[in-house]
Amino acid sequence: MAGQSNECILRFDGVSVRFDETPALDGLSFSMRAGETRVILGAAGSGKTVLLKAALGLIRPTEGTVSVFGDDITRRTEREMFGLRSRIGMLFQEGGLFDSLTIEENVAYPLVNQQRARRLSPEQIRERVEESLRFVELERTLDKFPSELSGGMRRRVGIARAAVTEPPLVLFDSPTAGLDPITANTIIALIVKERDVKNMTTALVTHRYQDGTLLANFRYNPESGQLEPLGRNGNAASRTTTFMVMREGRLVFEGTQGQLEASRDPYISKFARQSSE
Amino acid sequence: MLDFLKSPILAMQDFFALAGRAFLNILRRPHYADDVFIQMDIIGVGSLPIVVLIGFFSGAVMALQMSRALSTYGATGQIGTITAITLVRELGPVLTALLVAGRNASGIASELGSMKVTEQIDAMRALGTDPVQKLVTPRLIATAVMLPLLTVIADFVGLFGGYCVACLLLNLLTPTQYWTTSYRAIEYNDLSQGLLKPFCFAIIIALVGCFYGMRTTGGTQGVGRATTQAVVVASIWVFVVNFVITRVYVNL
Structure with missing residues (x-):
């Protein structure tokens, strides 16, 4: 069950999704463990939303398999999916x-x-x-x-x-898109709060690097009711946040924030540079 | 050429898949009784005033036209017979179905279409509920129950319209004569086709409306297109199925 550490909650294995021959996802493979936070960055049209919809079984992959809570959902009927979907929360873009x-x-x-x-x-x-x-x-x-x-x-x-x-797993599709920076930060703070209080595995799609930074480096302190930077009070290792960068349906980066910032790839480093701009 | 044929055949296949799921869901849990009653109110009670109005005038016009035609043969006493048979067999079911198609197939298509383009259908699936069970099946049940009832009302009001013209306006026959001839004219055969037709039309109207709504793409313009298509296609199929049922009953 969710909550147990190191259990693989979501797994993509060579997943491709095509609409009219155009690939929206192209051979995507990654896995997410219970308790992990995953930040998925990418330009518009890079397949971020399709990825989340494929994780929920709203879109069927053309190739590859998607496993949720250890079950292969690729061949499940729509009816069989409803029970499983009730264990996944999803925030749509709008x-x-x-x-x-x-x-x-x-x-x-x-x-x-x-x-x-x-x-x-x-x-x-x-x-x-x-x-x-x-x-x-x-x-x-x-x-x-x-x-x-x-x-x-x-x-x-x-x-x-x-x-x-x-639900043990929650997916957020661009929760800050089209919002002013103050409201956007409030939204991310609420997501951090939900994640930490309810101990949820979180995947967040965004094009704002700041959203990822907040999720990776802050935690919710239930005593003060505020967010506080990780590392204080010896809680540095309480959360693991992994960053992913998507480009034209392919996964071009997967790693920690430090690795992302150190990347020399011009496309990847553009996302990391956002925060300093 | 192959592509030209492929799209209508695929659409047909999708339609029957949706229809199959909608029917199967009638037997499956969970049942959304609240949604069924809400739709019954919208489709049935909501359509009542216009159905009564149209029913009255179609019966009245029928009696007017027949009074002229039958007077040539000195058979104006048969006005009740003719009005009753035409209303119960054809005019009642078809006119009511066309009205409900115009009013509700469009309503269903635009409602579901708007939900589709604003990701509400996806949200419903994501929240673990079957949109067919929650949206299509209640509309199918509600229309299938309400349309035959509306047709019965339209038939009766139509007969009353005929009575007003034949007895009150033109004074061609006595009320007893009119109602007795009307009553005697209708046989079980007429009643059964007069009730089977609206039942079949209801299935067409609800499913066509839902089908076009659920496959809407392309924003608000797409919603408009889906609405128009739903009304046009539902109306055409009402006429086609009416012909088929009448053909079967004529041979009985």
């Missing part, structure tokens, strides 16, 4: 909120509709929803509709919905 449902109904959606969680009473569901929204500091928006919220608030609701069932 939030993916249901615009005809209120914020409360949106966050409650996985609790109400997933077979795994259908035993909860309405009171328990409301409690969990309120708790999840309090976590992203939006507990006063229960009765509002997504269209009444700002872009940043919608992403926060998306985070609350992805984490409400406390």
Whole structure:
């Protein structure tokens, strides 16, 4: 089960995805262990979103195999996937909120509709929803509709919905895209908080190197309620963050932040240089 | 040439795959009863005013036209018979189906299409729920239940429209004469085809609407295109299936 260290939670083995002969993913191989944080960088159209959708089985690979929690999902039917997907949280690029449902109904959606969680009473569901929204500091928006919220608030609701069932693996698709730097940092801080408090394995797709830096070097201190740099109080080794760089559907880099910053490849170093610009 | 043929055949295959899943889901858990009732309200109760209006006027026009034609043969006493048979066999089911196709196939296609282009369908799958079970099956059940009921109402209101014209406006026959001839004209054969037709049309309308909605691509323009296609295709299939069912019943 998740939570056990060193267990392989997500594994891509030679995965290719093609749309009309154009490869969106090209022979991608990597694996993620429980408790790990993975930051996936890449230019627009480099296949980052397709990677996340393939991990969830929303897109079927043309070649190769995808394993989640040790199960090969490549040949599973759509119906067999639903149980597995309830163990993975996903934040879509634009939030993916249901615009005809209120914020409360949106966050409650996985609790109400997933077979795994259908035993909860309405009171328990409301409690969990309120708790999840309090976590992203939006507990006063229960009765509002997504269209009444700002872009940043919608992403926060998306985070609350992805984490409400406390899944062992959460995937974030460009949570900071199109947001101002202040809101973007708030969103990443919330992701760090979710990750550390609920002990979730996290994969984050982004084109902002700063997002990766925050995830790799900060942890949430539950006592102060603030983020603090890793290394303080002897907690340096509590998290492992791996960086990946994608280019035209291929994985061109996989390694630590130090290795990424030391890379001489012009494409890779462009991402590392962002933070100093 | 092969590519030209490939796309409609693939679309047909996708349509039947969706239809198969939607039907199978009726028997499978989880059942979304709330969604079924919401859709029944939107499709059934929502369409009621317009169905009543159109039903009334189609019956009234039928009686008007027949009054002129039948008076040539001195057979105006048969107005009730003719109005009842045409309404129950053809006009009621087809007109109601076309109205519901225009109103609900478009509504379903645009709703599902908007959800598709804003990643809400993907989000639904990602959250561990089957979009076919949650969106398509409730719409299929709701339309299949409500369209026959709407047709029965349209038939009755149409007969009332015919009564208003024949008895109140033109004074051609007495109310008893009109209602008795209408009642006697309808046989079990008419009733069964008059109810089988809307049931089949409902399946077409719901599935075509959902099918075009679920395969929408290309942003808001795509949603518009899906909506138009859904209404056009559903209406065409209503006429084709109407012909097939009528052909079968004529031979019975």
